[in-house]
Amino acid sequence: MVRRFGKVTVLRGVDFALRAGEVHALAGANGSGKSTLVRILSGALRPTEGTVLVAGTPVRLRSPHDGLHLGIATVPQELPLVPSLGVAENLFLGALPRRRGVVAWRELRRRAVGALRSVDPEGRLAPDRPVAELDLADRQLVAIARALLQGARVLLFDEPTSALPGHAAERLLELIRLLRSEGRAIALVSQRLDDITAVADRVSVLRDGCMVAELPGDQARAATLAELMVGHPVHAHHNPVRTRGAGELLSVEDLDPAGRGIPISFGVRPGELLGLAGLPGSGIDELLASLAGRRKATAGRVRLAGQDLTGLGVVRRARLGVAYVSGDRRREGIVPNATVAENLTLALTSRASLRPLRRAPLVERVAGVLRDLDVKPNDPTALAGTLSGGNQQKLVVGRWLLAGARLWLLADPTRGVDVHARADIHRLLRHQVAEGGAAVMTSSELAELLEVCDRILVVHRGALVAEVDPSQTSEHDLLALVGGAEPARERSL
Ligand SMILES: Nc1ncnc2c1ncn2[C@@H]1O[C@H](COP(=O)(O)OP(=O)(O)OP(=O)(O)O)[C@@H](O)[C@H]1O
Ligand SMILES: [Mg+2]
Structure with missing residues (x-):
């Protein structure tokens, strides 16, 4: 054939x-x-x-x-x-x-x-x-x-x-x-x-x-x-960078993302990659969406580096460096009839103020992102719709890598991405976060959260029920917590 x-x-x-x-x-x-x-x-x-x-x-x-x-x-x-x-x-x-x-x-x-x-x-x-x-x-x-x-x-x-x-x-x-x-x-x-x-x-x-x-x-x-x-041996790589930096970059206080009357509070430190684990319907999607300003929380406050974001919508949060990346690429903005380069830079105009320090010309930066994420074909002029599913997903992430962000909100960001590209994305995220940013992510695979996150919060029926240390937790245990099992005492919040 x-x-x-x-x-x-x-x-x-x-x-x-x-x-x-x-x-x-x-x-x-x-x-x-x-x-x-x-x-x-x-x-x-x-x-x-x-x-x-x-x-x-x-x-x-x-x-x-x-x-x-x-x-x-x-x-x-x-x-x-x-x-x-x-x-x-x-x-x-x-x-x-x-x-x-x-x-x-x-x-x-x-x-x-x-x-x-x-x-x-x-x-x-x-x-x-x-x-x-x-x-x-x-x-x-x-x-x-x-x-x-x-x-x-x-x-x-x-x-x-x-x-x-x-x-x-x-x-x-x-x-x-x-x-x-x-x-x-x-x-x-x-x-x-x-x-x-x-x-x-x-x-x-x-x-x-x-x-x-x-x-x-x-x-x-x-x-x-x-x-x-x-076609060649792969070395599993670990994340050498660990949480560092003082204070909280993101502070969430008594937030009620879905009007359930259950307040949620937590903080994320600079350099930290926080995971949110929960079943569909548990409320993690609403939580992430309300942090991004895509959804209005019914109560509570959200602060980024001390600045109150609570009343701000998506665009203004984005200008302040809040990126929202979703695995649902069809709904979240790949334009199939536009080129790869256009897709990567589409949102950039409104977000150009994010990282004025990046001076490299845009064309070179686009080439850099395509290389970093190993996008195939490595061709900025190809139409995005002709890329394979996983490669389109890389564009969704790449767009934000190009813009730069301080707070990354990632809803199942590597869905359909192969193991190698996934490792690349994890590494690049780490890198971004290490420069003083922070990330909050969900994944349909608990194993992915355990692999990349510094800390995982478990949400069950809208409530924060546990906080786990991925290095001390098995997938089996996390699954049980996600399903509503009582957390052991040392794990509970
Ligand atoms: N209509 C098209 N025009 C040009 N190239 C195309 C077209 N459809 C597919 N391709 C190219 O064919 C190659 C294989 O794509 P395919 O969708 O089969 O990959 P895949 O193995 O399913 O990948 P993934 O795991 O990302 O889904 C890709 O490089 C893609 O860009
Ligand atoms: Mg495919």
């Missing part, structure tokens, strides 16, 4: 096979060609050279519809569901049961319950719930149930767990095992290497569009895969 975009060759002579009853994982650095391969297999994209065979027969897939017709379904990140309609209607969209021309509701409901059983054995998903009310994990389940209803024998998952919190990711992996046991063929693309090692029967590694390795699942360890992805 070969795929070119203009002069750029993205897949070079790639072979990839899926067997019934098997999970075949695909690993590779950001931009190595994984999504391109998946899109070809699904019919969304045509190969420049090469053929897709289904059960030994060459097929020509002109659209995902063609793919589905042959039993091949994709579970993409952007789920093609209709939010305003209910779960049941979404399941049978285009094939609603009818009686005398109108939707047969009772029949629809009955069939929906049956269809949901395969993906949701506990029956948590009510067929009448509007899809808009469901979280990402549940919307994914609906999308999978729909694919199964449409007769999917081959399921292609592209980064299904990257935005899911731990327990939901676990549940999805469990479902993937179940689908495998039913004899379906499954492709799993993931930057979460532990997910791959947990379920894959076979793992293939793409590097710069070439298939460089294939190993049995039981021999694929995360460290091995990380090494194969870049």
Whole structure:
């Protein structure tokens, strides 16, 4: 299989096979060609050279519809569901049961319950719930149930767990095992290497569009895969810089971010990287958003280096050096039709006052950020929309690296970014923070918080319930705290 975009060759002579009853994982650095391969297999994209065979027969897939017709379904990140309609209607969209021309509701409901059983054995998903009310994990389940209803024998998952919190990711992996046991063929693309090692029967590694390795699942360890992805040994590096500096850079006093009537207080010192751990709905997202000025807290104060930010909106906080970086790049401002350089500098005009000391010409700084983050292609004139998912995410972070910031607010900032680029981002953040800044971050992976943060606050149902020292805490313990376990006395606030 070969795929070119203009002069750029993205897949070079790639072979990839899926067997019934098997999970075949695909690993590779950001931009190595994984999504391109998946899109070809699904019919969304045509190969420049090469053929897709289904059960030994060459097929020509002109659209995902063609793919589905042959039993091949994709579970993409952007789920093609209709939010305003209910779960049941979404399941049978285009094939609603009818009686005398109108939707047969009772029949629809009955069939929906049956269809949901395969993906949701506990029956948590009510067929009448509007899809808009469901979280990402549940919307994914609906999308999978729909694919199964449409007769999917081959399921292609592209980064299904990257935005899911731990327990939901676990549940999805469990479902993937179940689908495998039913004899379906499954492709799993993931930057979460532990997910791959947990379920894959076979793992293939793409590097710069070439298939460089294939190993049995039981021999694929995360460290091995990380090494194969870049082609040389990787040295785990630790953060040499630790919290320093006196006083607080950020002071949060009795803040009530979501009107729950639960006041939150904490401080962050200069040089410190603070983690916020909590389940979806715990309130960490609202907390971060209200620190950024994107949301009005109902009570309390926020100070940055003594200056009161409380009444200020996003723009004025940004001018004072407050950066908000989100892993949700589609919502948080990558402009696909603008170039990489434009995307990196878009917000800069209003924030140019942040770091007047940086005198290097903008063009050089853009080149520097692209190099630091290893953005592929390393081309400031490429359209951002043509970059791979992980590389687009690097632009979101890069934009702020360019502007400079004093306080970094990071909402799951490395979602979908490969392990190597992730380490780069961590290192650069460290560097920024070490110059007297501070950072507060959340992550859908608790392991990431444990790895990079100096200190972690645990939020449960809107309340600050524990403070932990990452060097003394296991992921298991943190998970328990996040889930509402009583903290041991020495950990409690
Ligand atoms: N329409 C396009 N025009 C030009 N280049 C493209 C286009 N689509 C993809 N590419 C390039 O193809 C390469 C592979 O992209 P792909 O999305 O397959 O990567 P990936 O392995 O899925 O990465 P990630 O882990 O970041 O999602 C990238 O360098 C990307 O810029
Ligand atoms: Mg991709």
